[in-house]
Amino acid sequence: MLASQRDGLWITVGEEKMLNFSSNDYLGLSTHTEVCAVAKDAIERYGVGSGASRLVSGDAPLLHTFEQALAAWKGFDACLVVGSGMLANIGLLQALADRHTHIFSDKLNHASLVDGARLSGAKVHRYPHLNLDVLGNMLQKHTAKQRIIVSDGVFSMDGDTADVQALLNLAETHDALLLIDDAHGTGVVGKHGKGLLTQAGIVGHSRLLEVGTLGKAFGSYGAYVLGTHEMIEGLKQRMRTLIYSTALPLSVIAAAQVTLHIMQNTDVVEKLQQNIQYFLSQAKGIHLMPSTTAIQPMLLGEDEQALLAAQRLRTQGFFVPAIRPPTVPQGQSRLRITLSAAHQKQDINALIHALFNLG
Numbered sequence: 001m002l003a004s005q006r007d008g009l010w011i012t013v014g015e016e017k018m019l020n021f022s023s024n025d026y027l028g029l030s031t032h033t034e035v036c037a038v039a040k041d042a043i044e045r046y047g048v049g050s051g052a053s054r055l056v057s058g059d060a061p062l063l064h065t066f067e068q069a070l071a072a073w074k075g076f077d078a079c080l081v082v083g084s085g086m087l088a089n090i091g092l093l094q095a096l097a098d099r100h101t102h103i104f105s106d107k108l109n110h111a112s113l114v115d116g117a118r119l120s121g122a123k124v125h126r127y128p129h130l131n132l133d134v135l136g137n138m139l140q141k142h143t144a145k146q147r148i149i150v151s152d153g154v155f156s157m158d159g160d161t162a163d164v165q166a167l168l169n170l171a172e173t174h175d176a177l178l179l180i181d182d183a184h185g186t187g188v189v190g191k192h193g194k195g196l197l198t199q200a201g202i203v204g205h206s207r208l209l210e211v212g213t214l215g216k217a218f219g220s221y222g223a224y225v226l227g228t229h230e231m232i233e234g235l236k237q238r239m240r241t242l243i244y245s246t247a248l249p250l251s252v253i254a255a256a257q258v259t260l261h262i263m264q265n266t267d268v269v270e271k272l273q274q275n276i277q278y279f280l281s282q283a284k285g286i287h288l289m290p291s292t293t294a295i296q297p298m299l300l301g302e303d304e305q306a307l308l309a310a311q312r313l314r315t316q317g318f319f320v321p322a323i324r325p326p327t328v329p330q331g332q333s334r335l336r337i338t339l340s341a342a343h344q345k346q347d348i349n350a351l352i353h354a355l356f357n358l359g
């Protein structure tokens with residue numbers, strides 16, 4: 001781990017101050033003046049910690065107000081706010097599944113879904129990335145009573161997207177539940193960043209659960225689960241990472257509430273989407289992996305090549321760390337470039353110039 005200090009778009013590591021192209025703060029809202037002011041005010045009103053689990057005495061009205069706002073915005077019946085995306089996925093899968101359940105999981109799913117599936121005790125079937133034919137065959141073959149299809153929406157290390165409509169069709173055909181983690185789609189994909197499921201027009205479906213984090217485009221901390229009233233009520237009774245963990249500090253929820261308002265009422269998401277289009281238009285000829293999201297990986301292969309490329313970028317003032325196994329498969333080390341609404345055209349031009357010069 002590298003100790004680093006962020007200052008808006010800049011990041012300082014040791015003595016080096018660089019432009020940051022590796023943050024998931026996709027809208028640049030983690031340092032937004034109004035968001036910070038509201039968080040500060042919330043600390044003054046409520047203190048820094050929540051003092052207990054939501055099931056004991058940590059269940060503040062602000063959590064409920066935010067959950068209702070998020071559910072309404074996303075088009076789901078109900079929402080449950082939990083500690084982080086990692087805690088959400090681990091707790092959720094443990095609550096939904098047991099040793100009689102079969103979980104069908106994309107091979108490139110985020111570690112939190114992989115660990116959640118493993119810890120649930122369910123039988124786990126991993127299908128090749130995005131390969132719905134194989135998934136269909138697996139569902140046909142494994143006819144357990146309770147089955148759950150699990151997938152990232154936007155894949156965290158590749159930036160490509162799942163065909164969520166086709167996944168829902170498979171879930172309906174095979175009487176399964178579908179869990180989509182849209183941590184990297186929310187605030188990024190679709191009008192006002194409502195995410196992949198809204199874009200596909202399938203939000204609120206009775207077989208569908210959505211997970212998201214407040215730690216990326218929301219610029220804050222925490223996570224949420226969206227689903228039907230029945231599903232969310234069930235989770236409140238069974239989700240151990242909710243029940244046995246201290247509730248989030250209210251300052252992070254107050255911050256996320258402002259961020260949500262900013263996403264809904266300004267052009268910040270459009271700005272990010274324009275930056276992505278601009279980056280792609282200028283990057284023709286650079287060996288990028290296919291992605292139309294804020295995650296734009298450049299595949300380099302072996303670890304050494306990725307490390308060397310990251311080092312060369314550093315010397316030119318850009319922070320884009322190499323991503324290596326086990327985070328990505330062997331031989332697929334890469335630079336994971338992420339774009340933000342806060343980047344200016346000249347920042348993107350400068351990075352593109354440096355990427356071309358990597359050779």
Ligand SMILES: Cc1ncc(COP(=O)(O)O)c(C=O)c1O
Pocket residue numbers: 084085086087089110112152156181183184213214215222223
């Ligand atoms: C797809 C996905 N799900 C969940 C998480 C975890 O979210 P959090 O950082 O809130 O624990 C991440 C973060 O890296 C992610 O990429």
